[in-house]
Amino acid sequence: MTRSLTGAVLGSVIALAAVTTAAKADGEVNIYSLRQPFLIEPLLEAFTAKTGIKTNVVFAKEGVVERMKAEGVNSPADVILTVDIGRLNDAVEAGVVQAVESPVLAANVPASFRDPEGRWFALTQRARLIYASKDRVKPGEITSYEELADPKWAGRICTRSGKHDYNIALLAGMIAHHGEAKAEAWLAGLKANLARKPQGNDRAQVKAIKEGECDLALGNNYYYGAMLANPEQKAWADAVNPVFPTIGGTKGTHVNVSGIAMSKSAPNRDNALKLMEFLSGDEAQEIYATANFEYPVNPHVKWSPVVESWGRFTPDDLPLSAIAELRSTAVKMVDRVGYDG
Template sequence: MRSVVLAALIAGTALPALAQELNIYSHRQPMLIDPLLEAFTAETGIKVNSAYINQGMVERLQAEGERSPADIVLTVDIARLGQIKDAGLLQPVEDAALETIPAGLRDADNEWFGVTTRARIVYASKDRVADGEVTTYEDLADPKWKGRICSRTFGNDYNIALTAAYLAHHGEEATREWLTALRANLAKKPEGNDRAQVKSIWAGECDISIGNTYYMGVMLNDPEQKEWAESVRIVFPTFEDGGTHVNVSGVGMTKAAPNREAALQFMQFLVSPEAQRIYAESNNEFPVIDGVPRSELVASWGEFTPDALALPEVSDLRPAALKLIEEVNFDG
């Protein structure tokens, strides 16, 4: 299923409320969600139009207002879900199927719902980092790592969420100290994405990096990057008083949704065993519904205990976390 530009398709007018059609704004590239959308259409007969919006989704929805053609937003990261909610662009959805999602992975006001999870883990050099050498997020501040850590910017949403979780566990002063010490351990200035950090480990520029689990699957499926992936192993660090930090890809129904019935059917479909399997396997992520197995590749990374901290709490602490990141000039 190819993506279309919805504005051109709909020419600025709303579709009839009962039209068997669904319009999605997505932060995920079409190739990552097309198998899911095709399965939904095959099951329901509802045509799906998707628009890939990497940046500026909030601004676009605000500009379109009540005339927005978008019924559904599919996002990556708790930050973007929180931003869309805080802008008043989502509506609450109460449905028994959605209540099967663990409470810590959905909004308390039922405006957004996590549909898959990923862990924020450590990629460690197989050659230069011993088993058990890194076990906690707190340990990343240890001077033993000086000059050995690579990182993308901490102003990135994924690292802001990790910092917000650290803040929830330890408070402001301890988080400021952790950021300062972690910054001092960097091998070079933060830059690039999570995969670029693994490349740096492969190249011998550093020994460990922080990244999302699903990038291992992406790298293994890329002939150019497979060698990078094979040079590292995944380590699931924990907070000293908790588990491994997880984040979500999520869904919400827009406040302006012209096709609300179809939108609800899609949200219900997302928590079905079939959709959970497809979405998790397509993106190398973890299903959120009990009883749905992980893909063979994801299962091969091993078991871990997700942190019990509710993601809405993490989202609420994002502004404070970003303030601390900027105070210590982490990316400077």
């Protein structure tokens, strides 16, 4: 049975003590997770049912890498589960994860979705969409990220903070494809078109479209599915069309990932590897697809019927490592433009 030990802060004394007690134990694996418990519990329950290995989870919104670095070789963590290529890269740069060689992972996770040296592996894809008002934006009226800077959309766009990981990753992709000067001009144009100061989360932008505050918004695809499934938010989702924009008209839609890495200290290394392989396999990938409305990285696993109904798209083929390398450049650009001001 999966035991989920949660806390708003990873340094919670109770949660940390519980995991430390079980640091090295036959038939257990310790997880530090930035993914919310309700998103991963079905996966971990399936893993335990299949392998008999128990999972101990500490959940936190931030501070995971810092905690692991402070704990050093005494860290009880076997794996880290997180979202965004930037956070995976942070773990690599902090030296808290180790390389993994696994024929199973190599077969399940395409090369473009894993670190060349095996230090992290993506588990799901999430597309960065444009949500467009059904009432005020004609189908096909916007098809690319670049068009968000067109003056025709002045006062009609809502976004969350420019410094949020999801927007930083998109901006890094724009920098990679267009160079710094053009990407900065695009960001300044997008800022000029905002209907309000950046605020809230991705769902809040769709709500703002429903309420007539803006006509376009940026948001990850799985939020659309989550809103459709939520009786209190379904009206928000029903007010928009999801658009899979391209970069430059030729490159595909920007995608980010959720992923996993093995801790450098990993007291239960064999069990950790079994978990990593399971999460990349068909059963877990299907759970990700149906329960979380995400796109599997495993090419052998079909999209969920709900997600499939939104339409097919071609992901941008820019290596995720290139996005990770340009994150700091993107953050500085957001500051120069004063995007959140």
